[in-house]
Amino acid sequence: MPENTKLIKHHGTKEKILKESFILFSEHGYTGTSVRKIASKVGIRESALYNHFKNKEEIFLEVAKDIFSSPFSFENENIHELALKGKMFLHKYTMQYKLLTFDKNNESMFRILLIELLQNKELREQFMNEFHNKNIKLLSEGFFVMMQNSLIRSSDPMTMSYEFLSTLFYIRLQITLMRFDSLSTTHLSTQFEKHVDFFWESIKI
Amino acid sequence: MPENTKLIKHHGTKEKILKESFILFSEHGYTGTSVRKIASKVGIRESALYNHFKNKEEIFLEVAKDIFSSPFSFENENIHELALKGKMFLHKYTMQYKLLTFDKNNESMFRILLIELLQNKELREQFMNEFHNKNIKLLSEGFFVMMQNSLIRSSDPMTMSYEFLSTLFYIRLQITLMRFDSLSTTHLSTQFEKHVDFFWESIKI
DNA sequence: GTCTATATTTGGATAGAC
DNA sequence: GTCTATCCAAATATAGAC
Incomplete structure (x- = not known):
C-alpha cells in the first residue's frame, strides 16, 4: 500500500x-x-x-x-423531486446553509472571503460565481418547479431566488461577525428558521 | 464674518x-x-x-x-404618517438606500467598512448599530403601523424588517463589488425596485 | 529540510535646519 | 509648516553550512 x-x-x-x-x-x-x-x-x-x-x-x-472547492448544496440530488415538497425544500436548503455557517472550517473560509473581498479580484469573482450565481441557479430551478405545480404564486424565479438568498447571506454575515467577537448567536441562529417560515408565507398559494 | x-x-x-x-x-x-x-x-x-x-x-x-456621521433615513420625518402610505413608504425608503449606494462618498465609506469589518472592532460595532439596528428599528415602526391599519398581514415587525433590510444590503454589496471592477450595474440597480414590488406582494393584504 | 546569517525593501516616526 | 536626513522595526526573501 x-x-x-x-x-x-x-x-x-x-x-x-x-x-x-x-x-x-x-x-x-x-x-x-x-x-x-x-x-x-x-x-x-x-x-x-x-x-x-x-x-x-x-x-x-x-x-x-480550498475556499470554493468544498461545494455547497444538493449537486447530486434531484432538484425537481425535492422542489415538489415545497416548503420542505426551502427548509432543507436553509439547514445546509446554516450548517456551513457554523462549521469551523467553512466559517474561516467565509472570513477570508470577507476580508479579501475588496483586495482580491479572483476571490471577488469566485464569490459571484460560487456564492451567488450557483445558488441562484439552484434555487431558481426549485422555485420554477414549485410554480409549475401551483405550490407557490407566480413570479420571476430569479427575483424570488435573489430575495431568498440575500437574507441567508445577511444572517450568515451577522453570525460570522458575532462569533468573531465571541458573542452569543443563539438568538440570531433561529433567524434561519424564521426566514423559511416568513418566506413560505410570502409565496405559498 | x-x-x-x-x-x-x-x-x-x-x-x-x-x-x-x-x-x-x-x-x-x-x-x-x-x-x-x-x-x-x-x-x-x-x-x-x-x-x-x-x-x-x-x-x-x-x-x-465620518463614516457613520452622515445619517441615513427619515430622522426628521413622521414615520407614522409615512407608514400609512404602505408601499409608498417602502419605496421611498428603498430609493434613499439606493441613492446612498450610488453616492460616491457613501460608496467609499461602505468600502472601508467592508474591508475593515473583520479587522476593526469599533467599525464592527458601528456597523451593527448604525447599519443594522437603526434601520431595523425604523422599519419595524413602519411595519407596525401598517399592521395596525391592516395594510399588511400580521407578523413580527422585527422579522419582517430583517427580511426587508437584508435584501437591500445584499444588493448594495453586489453593486459595490461590481462598481469596484468598473462593471455595469444597470441590471442590478433595478433590483431595488423589484425588491419593493416583490416584498409588497408578500405582505400586503 | 532545517538552521544561522544576511541582504533588501518598505513602513512608521523623529530631529533639526530653514 | 515643510524640508532633508536619519533611525528603527518589521517584513520578504536568499545563501550557504549542517
Whole structure:
C-alpha cells in the first residue's frame, strides 16, 4: 500500500504550514499575516518555509483554492423531486446553509472571503460565481418547479431566488461577525428558521 | 464674518490629507495604505504629515468618524404618517438606500467598512448599530403601523424588517463589488425596485 | 529540510535646519 | 509648516553550512 502512505503520512511540514496559514489568514487577512508568524506557528524558521513554497502568495493561493472547492448544496440530488415538497425544500436548503455557517472550517473560509473581498479580484469573482450565481441557479430551478405545480404564486424565479438568498447571506454575515467577537448567536441562529417560515408565507398559494 | 473664514478656507493641508487618505483607505484598507503614499498623494513629505496628525491611526480615526456621521433615513420625518402610505413608504425608503449606494462618498465609506469589518472592532460595532439596528428599528415602526391599519398581514415587525433590510444590503454589496471592477450595474440597480414590488406582494393584504 | 546569517525593501516616526 | 536626513522595526526573501 504505497499509495496510502502519502495520504496518511503523519502531517508533513507543508500541510502544517497550510493549516496554520489558513487560521492566520482567516483572522488577519493576507497583508496582516506575516511569513514570520506563519513560521513561528509551524515551529520552524522563515527560511525553512521557502523549501515548501515559492513565496507568501503561493501559500495564500493554495489556501484560497480550498475556499470554493468544498461545494455547497444538493449537486447530486434531484432538484425537481425535492422542489415538489415545497416548503420542505426551502427548509432543507436553509439547514445546509446554516450548517456551513457554523462549521469551523467553512466559517474561516467565509472570513477570508470577507476580508479579501475588496483586495482580491479572483476571490471577488469566485464569490459571484460560487456564492451567488450557483445558488441562484439552484434555487431558481426549485422555485420554477414549485410554480409549475401551483405550490407557490407566480413570479420571476430569479427575483424570488435573489430575495431568498440575500437574507441567508445577511444572517450568515451577522453570525460570522458575532462569533468573531465571541458573542452569543443563539438568538440570531433561529433567524434561519424564521426566514423559511416568513418566506413560505410570502409565496405559498 | 470671521466664523465663515474657517469653513471656506481654501483647502488646507489637513483637509487634503484627510481627503486623499479617505480615497486610499477605501481602495486598499488601513494596512494597505502607507503614510508614504498618503504624503505622496498630498504632495508633501511624510514628516510634514506629522505636523497635522499624531500618527497614521489618528488619520484613520478621523476618516472613520465620518463614516457613520452622515445619517441615513427619515430622522426628521413622521414615520407614522409615512407608514400609512404602505408601499409608498417602502419605496421611498428603498430609493434613499439606493441613492446612498450610488453616492460616491457613501460608496467609499461602505468600502472601508467592508474591508475593515473583520479587522476593526469599533467599525464592527458601528456597523451593527448604525447599519443594522437603526434601520431595523425604523422599519419595524413602519411595519407596525401598517399592521395596525391592516395594510399588511400580521407578523413580527422585527422579522419582517430583517427580511426587508437584508435584501437591500445584499444588493448594495453586489453593486459595490461590481462598481469596484468598473462593471455595469444597470441590471442590478433595478433590483431595488423589484425588491419593493416583490416584498409588497408578500405582505400586503 | 532545517538552521544561522544576511541582504533588501518598505513602513512608521523623529530631529533639526530653514 | 515643510524640508532633508536619519533611525528603527518589521517584513520578504536568499545563501550557504549542517
